[in-house]
Every structure is written in C-alpha cells, then in structure tokens.
Amino acid sequence: MLTNDLLLRAARGEEVERIPVWLMRQAGRILPEYKTVRSSVNGFKELVKNPELICEVTIQPVDILGVDAAIIFSDILVIPEAMGLNYEMIESKGPFFPKTIENKNDVLQLTEDVVPNLQYVFESIRLTKSTLNNRVPLIGFAGAPWTIFSYMIEGKGSKTFSQAKKMLYTDPVLSHSLLDKITSATIAYLKEQVKSGADILQVFDSWAGVLSKAQYVEFALPYMQKITTAITEVPVILFAKDAHYILGEFAQTNCAVIGLDWTIEPEKARKETAGKVLQGNLDPCVLYAGKETIKKETEKMLRSFGEQKYICNLGHGVYPDVDFEKAKYFIEVVQQYR
C-alpha cells in the first residue's frame, strides 16, 4: 500500500529498482525547519512528548531531503525513564541521570511494564503514520540493552563507560538481571511501535564499541538475539557502532539488516555477513566536503556494496553542523545512481 516501499523491499532482501536511502538523525539537527520547532518548546524532552510536533519534525526530512523513509523523532532514553529512571537533557552536554543503578534493590524497583508510560510515542507513531499517508515507510527504534544499561549505570555520556563496564566485571549476575529487564521492556516497546504503525525497526547499540568481543558476546549479543527472535512482525535492523568484531554473530541472528559504521569496509562486511542485507556507511564527515567529493565518495561506496541487499545511509547520525543542502545532495546522488 506504500507509494515508495523500496526500503522495506530491500530490508526483506527483495529486488529493488534503485537503492533506498535515509539518514540516521535525519529528523532534527540539520534542518532549519526543525530548529524553528525546537526553539518553540521549552527543552528537548518537551518536544519528545509532543505528538503533533514529533509528527511535524519526523516528516520534515521526507519533504525537504527526499529520503526514502521517515524515522520517528524520539530518544533512546525514553526507555529508562519509562522503567522508572528519570533523565535530564542538559543543553550542549547531553543526558544526565540524577539517580543511577547501583545495586539489586535499584534493579528491583524498575518496571518492565513500560507500554502505559510510553503512550506519547505510540500516539506520535499513529499520527505520523496517518499524516505520511503511505508515502514512505515509517521506521521505529530503540536503544540496544547494553547501551541503555550503560547510561543507567554511568548516568551520563562517557568516552570509556568505565563505570558501566566495571559493573559487568564486578557483578555479572546483577548486570544480567538488569539487561534482562531492559530487554523485556524494549521488546514490549518495539512490539507496540509496530502495532501503532512502525513498518520496520532499528536497534541502536551506540556504545557497543567500548566492549571487547568476549564482553559483547556475554552481555550484549544474547539480548540482541532475544529482540530479533521476539520481533517477527517487521524487519529489524541491528546497528552496533564500532563493534567491528560482531558482524558474523549478527549474521546468525534473525535480524533482517545489519547497519555498519564507516570504519567497516563494504567488502569485509559482505564476506562476514553471509548474505544479510547491509546498511550504511558513509563517513558523516564526507558531507562537509564539496559536491564533487560527496559524489565521488558516495558512488565509490555504492559500487562496493552493490545495488541489491543494500540500504544506503551514513555510518553514524548526521553531524549537527552539516549544511542540509549537502545532505540533500547526498540523497540525490544515491537516488540518481545507476
């Protein structure tokens, strides 16, 4: 029923007549129209809880950039909040949790029953889905259990997430019980996103890269497997930034698509992922360059991945200071590629 279902067909491994393309963080940040909406509200969290405004900023990049999918505007940290751990978004610094998880009792006090607390997300999805009027697919998303765990322990962003990793080494039992709880909440959250209208889902493991492979296999992968096993309704994209060592294991899960950061060579990814659909992975900094360089780098990447079993994207969220005209040009290059 979608006018443009390229993304869904590519995600299912079906043949497509051209490569679909969208941008991580396409909703927000770089668009002047987003900045207008953002400055009309009192803080980021007010925006995240306003379905009308979410609908507006989610559809903006479809109208302005011409991307082949919309991704619901939200934040991965709505899950810890819905579980009972409140966060603040501090301007130009990032998230901050006044209270963090320190012991078994803290974990016990969290709820897995997050759906009632996340109605504003589901309402946003319903409204956006109907407003989109089937022009393009709508992507839902959540943070990966390890990434959510790392914020709940560390309490804020970190270069090393050493406190979260300390918990893995010093109390693996507590760590697994928290990861389990986050996973149950996340599965319920994602399933309700699908019921509300999400056509495809992406799970973001933003801090995967601080873990060794052994730690990822013990504390992150099993929960990604649980999610991809539980979600059978729509395709699931797994994206674990900087976890270059895990592509082979992801290929063994029920995920439909594996997202790649820009440090992964397309040829290497193809070799290690046994026929899975791949997504990515242009260095976001290419969008700082002139049009000639953007075209050259993008087309080099497209040739390496090939036109099938592939969804074009950046290797990370678009950077805030990128000129949106450059992002738009990138989209055009992909859509005109033959």
Next chain:
Amino acid sequence: MLTNDLLLRAARGEEVERIPVWLMRQAGRILPEYKTVRSSVNGFKELVKNPELICEVTIQPVDILGVDAAIIFSDILVIPEAMGLNYEMIESKGPFFPKTIENKNDVLQLTEDVVPNLQYVFESIRLTKSTLNNRVPLIGFAGAPWTIFSYMIEGKGSKTFSQAKKMLYTDPVLSHSLLDKITSATIAYLKEQVKSGADILQVFDSWAGVLSKAQYVEFALPYMQKITTAITEVPVILFAKDAHYILGEFAQTNCAVIGLDWTIEPEKARKETAGKVLQGNLDPCVLYAGKETIKKETEKMLRSFGEQKYICNLGHGVYPDVDFEKAKYFIEVVQQYR
C-alpha cells in the same frame, strides 16, 4: 648491559624466558606517590617541564609496580607546542589550544626545528636513564602525526574530531603539508630521544579510530611508514587505537611491534600481522574486578597470544580510578605465568 632486557628482546623478536609487561600510563594517575608529586607543582605542564620530577615519576612504577620497563613521563602535545602552537591543560577537561590551524599561513608559521625547544624532555630522559641504572629499558614516545594534527585543527578533545576530519575532506593538500611538517618534527624528536637514552619508542595514534580505512591509508599510514623507516636505531612500537582495519598494513612497515586495543582478538591479530611482535591488550576495566577475575582474564589473554613475540600490556592507558594494588597484581600474574 641492562639487568632486565626482556622488553627489548621480545620487541626484536628474540626468545624470552618470560613475557615482559608494562602499562600504558603507568607513570602517573594511579600511584599515590605520583599524586604527591603532582600536587607539589602548579599544574600538569610545570611537571612535564621539570626533569627531576619527571625522573622521579617515571621510575615510580618500576619500584612500586615492578614493571619490566619505564616510559618517560611526558605528553604527546609537547610537539605542537614546540612547533609553535601553545596548549593549556585544563583540569579535569583536558587539553585546549587557544589558537588552532586554519589555513596555509598558519602551517607556514610552524617550525619543524623542534629539538631546541624540547631540551627539557631530552634532559629528563638523560637523567632518568642514568638514575634507572640499567635496571629496565626506558621507553620514549610521541603522538602519531594524525593524532597531533587532529588536536592542532580541533583545538581540544572530541568524540568525533569532525573539524579535523573536515579539513582532510575539504583541503587534502593543506592537510598533507601539515602532516608532513608534523612528521619531520616527530622524527627529529624521536631520534633525539634515542640519543638521550631511550631504548625503544612507541608512537601513539590515539584518534586513529575516527578515520575510515581509506582516510587512514591516505592521511595517517604514510606518515607512520615515514617514521618507522627513519628510525633505525631502536625498535618502534605502533599503536593505533580503534584502527582495527590497519593491522595488515602496519605489518608491512618497518615497525618492530604492533600495539593492540582490547577490541582486537589475539587470534585475529596474529593472523593479520605476519609474524610481527604484538603488544597488549587487556581491557583496562578488568583491573576494576577482584583478583580472581584479573587472574582468569589475564591468563586467558596470555594463552591466546603465546609466550614469544609478545609484550603484555593493557589495551589502553590504565584508567585513573584503578586501585594501584590491582595493577600491581596484574603485573605479578604476568610475571609468574608459566
């Protein structure tokens, strides 16, 4: 003439009777004796320019932790400063450059003739070498050209170093001219360290991981090759954090040793490095754990690397909040391993 020359023999690929071990950032941070010295001076930079104190803090870990090498206490940012770009070290924030490199004229004003400006380092090395009295080898070091470049453009630490990368994409000619100049300065600096008494050298590419492989091959690798070709006097260790894709290329340089971060599996590293000596790579967070876990994780790593062509270390600098007794225990586990 060294009483304990295990590190040098291992670095040259010679047979050793046990595995040598040292810690990146072993001088400073975790030692109470260091903190006493640090609090006696007015700021980090005053310490870095005081040969007597440098000698003292450089030898502390040899006495207290029992490591198989000393590494001269200094900072990779002494090079930009000696080239004419001053930096400040801001407490609990890190380095800050009041002026950054923006154009050709800025590059032209930098000097390659850094040796006269770095006499305090060479004096520190001479004093430390003689005070060490040949107990263990003394390691000298420098930042890799890409990492120094990234600070000179970005002006401070960054998660993405997007401004430095922007320069690579928008002005590759200027980028190469600056990288060339940094490389010449670095080679002169390292050669003078050797003349002053350094027995072996390590080049730290701390921000390698923000580059794609193509960018690393174009803007970082050629300068690492230049350095390893120029330094024939002593073994050179190359350590490019998070550049998981570059091991094969490093193996083709004249470096003696390749350092690994903890995201690289030992088996993978052995396969890709064609017989080079390897160094690393315990997750620094293991040192938060109890002794049982430290022993188990360390011995697992030693079994994977094997006892020859290997130097034991962490996969990154030891974290500041690690209990030095844990670091000491790690050293003991390695030295008692059979």
